[in-house]
Amino acid sequence: MKILITGTPGSGKTSIAKELSKLLKLPYIDVKKIIKNNPETIDKKELGELIINDKLKKVLSKNLPNSCVFETHLIEYCPKNGLIIILRVNPLVLKKRLIKRGYSKQKIVDNLEVEILDYFTQNIKSNKVIEYDCSKGPAKINALKIKKLIQAKKYNKGGLKHKLSHIKKALF
Ligand SMILES: Nc1ncnc2c1ncn2[C@@H]1O[C@H](COP(=O)(O)OP(=O)(O)O)[C@@H](O)[C@H]1O
Ligand SMILES: [Mg+2]
Numbered sequence: 001m002k003i004l005i006t007g008t009p010g011s012g013k014t015s016i017a018k019e020l021s022k023l024l025k026l027p028y029i030d031v032k033k034i035i036k037n038n039p040e041t042i043d044k045k046e047l048g049e050l051i052i053n054d055k056l057k058k059v060l061s062k063n064l065p066n067s068c069v070f071e072t073h074l075i076e077y078c079p080k081n082g083l084i085i086i087l088r089v090n091p092l093v094l095k096k097r098l099i100k101r102g103y104s105k106q107k108i109v110d111n112l113e114v115e116i117l118d119y120f121t122q123n124i125k126s127n128k129v130i131e132y133d134c135s136k137g138p139a140k141i142n143a144l145k146i147k148k149l150i151q152a153k154k155y156n157k158g159g160l161k162h163k164l165s166h167i168k169k170a171l172f
Contacts, residue, residue: 001026002064002082003150005071006124008115010097011087012134012142017071019143020085024150027065031056031072034063052077075124083128085146086120088160090135091170109171116167121158129157 003026005017014030021028034056035041041056056077064070064079072078089097091112098108114120121131130149134142 001067002079003069004075004078004080004082004084005069005087006073006075006078006084006120007087007134008089008094008111008119009073010094010101010111011089011115012139013071013073013087015139016085016087016134016143016146017069019139020146021069023143023147024069027068029064029068029070031060031070031074031078034059038063073120075120080124080126083130083150084124084126085150086124086129086131087134088131088162089115089133090166091116091162092166093135095170112170116162116171118158124157127155127157129155131156131158131160133160 003020003024005013005020007013017030018028020026035050035052038055038059041052041059043051043053045051052074054077056074060077061079070078094115095108095112098111103111121129130146132142132146132149
């Protein structure tokens with residue numbers, strides 16, 4: 001089974017995907033690495049960000065093994081016929097993580113908006129989705145809980161909502 005781990009930058013994709021791949025004994029794949037190994041998928045670099053083109057779709061469909069745990073926020077290029085895990089974070093926690101990463105104020109606000117507006121939930125058509133709150137706890141424990149949800153087929157698309165008070169406090 002292909003398992004896509006997605007979510008806003010800072011949501012915990014890399015930490016969770018690595019732990020989950022160990023638990024499920026599936027290869028871990030970082031889409032960033034596939035992009036670097038296939039430079040034709042990169043249009044240009046703008047303000048330190050890679051601008052990706054549509055070739056990534058084909059490259060991913062060719063390069064991803066049938067069974068793997070792969071992670072990216074670039075969902076528009078991903079095969080979505082497997083299971084999708086969307087990691088969610090309390091906006092206040094996300095803000096702290098992104099400040100720690102040294103992101104600019106604008107980039108922090110942009111990413112907070114992505115989280116607050118449920119970007120991933122809204123843009124993924126499949127219902128084979130588990131949304132998981134990754135605001136607390138070590139990644140290892142979270143990965144164990146996610147494994148149990150996968151085994152129990154506990155799909156909950158659209159089931160997580162941020163508190164208005166947290167949204168306001170993070171943005172204003
Ligand atoms: N419960 C948690 N699950 C995952 N990451 C967490 C958790 N708590 C704190 N973190 C931290 O959040 C940061 C972002 O995690 P990372 O896996 O790099 O996210 P992403 O790959 O989505 O950008 C890291 O510094 C990580 O250690
Ligand atoms: Mg990462």
